[in-house]
Amino acid sequence: MKPGAFFADGRSAHLSIRTLWAAAIELEAAIAIWRLPHSSNFHLLIDFSTPCEAEPLDIQDGTAGFVVSPFIDPGSRQTLLLRPQFHITFQQDGSNIISANEAPAAFWDALGRCTNQPQTNLKTYPGKQPDVKPGTDKAHFLNVVNEALKRIAHNELEKVIIARTLQVPLAGKSDLLGLLQHLDNQQPDALVSLIALPGLGSWMGASPELLAGIDREGQFRTISLAGTRAYPMDAPLSEAVWNQKEIEEQAMVSRFIVAQFKSLRLHKFWESGPRSVRAGSVIHLKTEYHVDMQAVHQPALGNAMLRLLHPTWD
Numbered sequence: 001m002k003p004g005a006f007f008a009d010g011r012s013a014h015l016s017i018r019t020l021w022a023a024a025i026e027l028e029a030a031i032a033i034w035r036l037p038h039s040s041n042f043h044l045l046i047d048f049s050t051p052c053e054a055e056p057l058d059i060q061d062g063t064a065g066f067v068v069s070p071f072i073d074p075g076s077r078q079t080l081l082l083r084p085q086f087h088i089t090f091q092q093d094g095s096n097i098i099s100a101n102e103a104p105a106a107f108w109d110a111l112g113r114c115t116n117q118p119q120t121n122l123k124t125y126p127g128k129q130p131d132v133k134p135g136t137d138k139a140h141f142l143n144v145v146n147e148a149l150k151r152i153a154h155n156e157l158e159k160v161i162i163a164r165t166l167q168v169p170l171a172g173k174s175d176l177l178g179l180l181q182h183l184d185n186q187q188p189d190a191l192v193s194l195i196a197l198p199g200l201g202s203w204m205g206a207s208p209e210l211l212a213g214i215d216r217e218g219q220f221r222t223i224s225l226a227g228t229r230a231y232p233m234d235a236p237l238s239e240a241v242w243n244q245k246e247i248e249e250q251a252m253v254s255r256f257i258v259a260q261f262k263s264l265r266l267h268k269f270w271e272s273g274p275r276s277v278r279a280g281s282v283i284h285l286k287t288e289y290h291v292d293m294q295a296v297h298q299p300a301l302g303n304a305m306l307r308l309l310h311p312t313w314d
Helices: 017-026 105-115 136-153 176-186 244-263 301-309
Strands: 004-008 011-015 030-035 042-047 066-068 080-082 086-090 096-099 191-197 201-207 219-230 270-279 282-292
Touching: 017 030, 017 042, 017 086, 017 105, 017 176, 017 191, 030 066, 030 080, 066 191, 176 191, 176 201, 219 244, 219 270, 219 301, 244 270, 244 282, 244 301
Parallel strands: none
Antiparallel strands: 004 011, 030 042, 030 191, 042 086, 066 080, 086 096, 191 201, 219 282, 270 282
16 A cells, blocks of 8 residues: 555645545545455545435446445345545555545545644444344354254255354454555455445455456456365465365356346356365355346346345345
């Protein structure tokens, strides 16, 4: 993460991710920082709207922004689109690309104050604490596992992933941007992100998965990524060996994607894989799919597949 310089209203300001973060938090603005897979460039976006607007997600209308959505969100009614009222790209060579057409004057004032102050332990937005009594979370989790086993025994489920929240207190003041940089170093093959929303909290994560994407040539893309195992960082992927269970897990996701294509009467698509791919200290099996939306005469395929593939959309 290299700082750069730029001029605004005739004033020179030395920019860094830390300075911009501090200014955004001072104004209680929404902020997203991310790095795309296999990229060396970081993006930082600030949306000064209060609150951010919740709206149905449309990935084909050309609107720029960063989308944040809860996992369970029927109809995307709680999906937030962070608009790039301020957007900067920190490039590998140390230069910056800046767009700030909608940044208010108060932001430049806050940026000036933060530039002249040391930014070490940065503030962020706290999230809502879950109302969970000690012991009840584990008991609930075990009940869910037992229920899943019963449904599997009755052939009602083929595969289920069960998760629970693990609360870990952070000792002292945590350096979120330092953690983000550490995650960047550990996960070069993933989308790495840090998001802070006033009143809703802050999230950091890394994901190697692509749910749905459309490039400028009208190519729709998605992937099936499943089958997971630990793998030494220095071992070549060509030597990875998969067992039948892991192969079937990945094939199950691939069959689901193909079934969604067929439900849209789409039979012409490109498929490649499965192959081994790395995600930090683990590897997965990955199959890639892409469709030329114009060639198959389905210009709305992107949004249709997004709704079909999202696990908790409806």
